[in-house]
Amino acid sequence: MLCKFGGPVDSDHRRRRTRNVSRRPRRTPTLLAALITTVTLFGGTAHADQPRGEPRSAPLLNPKDPNGAWAGYSVEGDGGQQRGRPAGALSGMDVSGHQGDIDWPKAWAAGARFAYIKATEGTGFRNNRFAQQYNGSHDVGMVRGAYHFGLPDRSNGIDQANFFVDNGGDWGAGGRTLPGALDIEYNPYGDGCYGLDAAAMSRWIAEFSNTYHARTGRFPVIYTTTDWWNRCTASNPDFARNNPLWIARYGPDIGALPAGWAFHTIWQNSNNGPLPGGQDVFNGNTKQLTRFIS
Template sequence: MKTRRRSPSRSKNSGLTTFVRVARFSALAAMALGLASCAIAPSSSSRYPAKGDARPHDGVATAHRLPIHGVDISKWQGDVDWASLRQAGTKFAFIKATEGGDHIDSKFHENWQAARRAGVPRGAYHFVYWCRPAHEQAAWFKRNVPADPDALPPVLDVEWNGQSVNCPKKVPREQALAMIDVMLREMEAHTGKRPIIYTDITFHKEILEGEFNDHPYWIRSTAAEPHVRYNNRRWTFWQFTTTGRVPGVKGDVDRNAFYGTDNQWRMFVASACDPRDHSRLKPQGICQDMDAIQTASIDE
């Protein structure tokens, strides 16, 4: 094949054209990178500019616009700087306490006291082990978790333990519901506060749809808004990422959001009830009193 030689003038013009094209491409590329950086950087108007996510997902973007954010903590977060956590805007923390009938998180008591000293409202959670009788698990929780009147309501964490070496099985729906009922009643009797139910998409679909509607729900949905993943379930707390970044914690931490406004959060802390349920549950002795100013704006 023959190669046609270009004239010197054409070669010179071609080189100039190529230079211009490269320069334009570089400028556009730099602009695109700048825009991308702006898209993932914390907004100057963000309520929590110091917090982030190692793997953000567009499907949960609305969680970042909710005003009340918190974390859940266990031994896997290592040593937590609770003062820094609070300074970053953390409004609450759920701390792992117990699991099954014989396991306590090795960092529970340390985290429980440190959170209180830092002024971070906190609640304790129990992780259900489906191979242990419910009454034994409830007794273990009561033995190890203080009945602190200033604490948030306790949490019952119900999900399948598929990764468990000793107890990976599922139990029948009727058995699971009966176990949950026992533990919820015992935890409420111990703390004086109606427990929150934490669950994930699969367990809710298989066991919890339509059940325990007088309890606040804390649901896990890290790739879509809750209504997309949960059928007809009103939620109070939303765990929207497991790869959060928060000052005071090294590495990944679960980030969570409360459904409502700042005032509704104050009502929740004061009454230990979802404000939307206060008028219905208060006559049953479940919710604590709120002052008139708080109650007047309960539906804001």
């Protein structure tokens, strides 16, 4: 089926990302986004511009680290050199109930080394294939994590973050689990920004992020598109201080990143390829991935 903004939606409401395909890049990201400060939820409504505390986070990475997948590319005017998968980049995938049971040994053989699995949506939807997908990816040796499809017009960010953690989105420092991810993008059911103005949307995302951090000790990854973020949060840069970026853009180049982020962590570059579901690339090598999940 088609959503209001023209992108096809999976049967379990996971939107296939097709926006911004034709945009030319304005800058090229370099290395893994690092978690720097924290926002915690202690009484009242938390806001993204009120960081405090010390999160458990991946070590800060030098943007000029020669081990980075995009090391050596200039931020501006690279002349279109960045195409496809840079040498040393790690392949991954993201799946939902739409993909059904996954042949995980086959996915590993095809090169996938990490996976994100849809766990929940809103406060009422659970992926009925989650156990097979989440446990199966782990069993073949992948690093895996869960993601939540946010519906800010249905309930507050606190309730949705708790629903996510309680239904597969938890995180532990065992060296095999990616931080949970918030999938926040154009609404497949109605108004693209869920009927919220930019300030209300930013508060909702902060509620979700703060609650997830309070429950797990990690800030969630934010999955989004540049177009949606800059439109629906009025280019709010605050989240780049805490939340790693999983950028969705189909095409040979990543293009401009959402406001605030200087580099990305994961790039979803296609929904068609050798792996089931979304085709993802981690912005770093195996050592950097290990640091990110520890």
